Amino acid sequence: MGVVIRGIALPQREEVSFVLDGDRLRAGSSTEDAVIDGGWLLPGLVDVHSHPGMEKPGDAYDHDVFRRHMLEHRAAGVLVVRSPGSPDPVPDRPEDPDLPRLYRSGRWLATPGRFFEGYGRRITEDELPAAAVEEASSGWCKIIGDWEQDFPAVPLDVLTETIDAVHAAGGRVAVHCQTPEGNRNAVLAGADSIEHGMNLDHALLPQMAAQGTVLVPTMTTFSRIAANADNGPERFRAWIQAGWDGLFPTVRAAHEAGVTVLAGTDSLPCGGVIEEISWLVKAGMPVEAALGAGSWTARSWLGLPGLVDGGFADVVAYDADPVLDPSVLQKPRRIILRGNVIA
Structure with missing residues (x-):
């Protein structure tokens, strides 16, 4: 018999035995000692916007840095990482069983005047649809939909053609948005996720909810940018x-409108999704919804099972209910990844 x-599994709040x-x-019991006996169980935390493998924009991909970043995620109980936009030049790098599960997009797709100079895959607007299909070969692509406040966003017709082409090929599209025009074009074009969403017109929220466009506000990184803005x-x-x-x-209006809001950090140090969850709570999301945004809701959106029979053996245990006491997220009692006891 196995371990x-x-x-008590969240979000069901049911006693379970696997x-x-x-x-x-596998649902069931054993005569052997339990590696986790009691406590509150999550299927691991999720950071849906992280860029492991680089320290700052412009850095080339470094696999040693990638491993360090992913181990930082794992130590915090983050067992799934989505990387929307990657400097990694290898589109289908083999998965490392010691590291959290990785869902990566291709390289950032940046048209002229948008994104950090010389960074990402530089293409023209005419080249964007075909390039997006290529980069979405692993499931996702990431488009820089806008950039600075005075520079126009990717035109609606170009973005619509691009997203339609990726969807037709079975892929999904994340769009970087931080201007009103960029957000508007991404929503109207049918983006699967709005990354950042700064300056999002709330009138777009019903359409986002209806078509399933999620919002990843990355409040952690913007809190730091705002704190250091005096230098600009x-x-x-x-x-x-x-x-x-x-x-x-x-964030509050999006949640109330039925838009799925998810937790992503876009910031170092890796493993900081607990801070992002706390920002979502401060923005007005109920604690359980904010925790789900960084755990079971995010996993479901990525097509991953929770704590169910036949699901992945990814489990993080806490001594108290993190919905009632979110501070316990800082101190996981036990971490199991792919059936291996990590801590």
């Missing part, structure tokens, strides 16, 4: 501060 896990069967959970020009400071202040009502 046993027992406890036997580890390789990297899968006055117009930049005003723009960033207004955008940061506006994220709070945007």
Whole structure:
């Protein structure tokens, strides 16, 4: 018989008992001692916007840095990482069983005047549809939909053609948005996810909810940008501060409108999704919804099972209910990844 896990599973709040069967959970019990006996169980935390493998924009991909970043995620109980936009030049790098499960997009797709100079895959607007289909070979692609406040966003017709082409090929599209025009074009074009969403017009929220476009507000990184904005020009400071202040009502309004809001950090150190969950709570999301945004809701959106018979043997245990006491997220009692006891 295999090793046993027992406890109260979230979000169902039901007592469960599983036997580890390789990297899968099997409902049942065993005469052997339980590796987890009691406590509150999550199927691991999820960071849906992280860029492991680089320290700052412009860095080339470094696999040693990637491993360090992913181990930082794992130590925090983050067992799934989505990387929307990657400097990794290998589109289908073999998965490392010691590291969290990785869902990566291809390289950032940047048209002229948008994104950090010389970074990402530089293409023209005419080349965007075909390039997006190529980069989405692993399932996702990431488009830089806009950039600075005074520069126009990718035109609606170009973005619509691109997203339609990726969807026809079976892929999904994440769009970087931080201007009103960029957000508008991404939503109207049918993007699968809005990354950042600063300056998002709330009138777009019903359409986002209806078509399943999720919002990843990355409040963690914007909190740091706003805190350091004094180093920039006055117009930049005003723009960033207004955008940061506006994220709070945007997150609350999006949740209330039925838009799926997910937790992503876009920031170092890796493993900081717990901070992002706390920002979502401060913005007005109920604690359980914010926790789901960084756990079971995010997993479901990525097509991953939770703590169910036959699901992945990815489990993080806590001594108290993290919905009632989110501080326990900082101190996981036990971490199991792919059926292996990590801590």
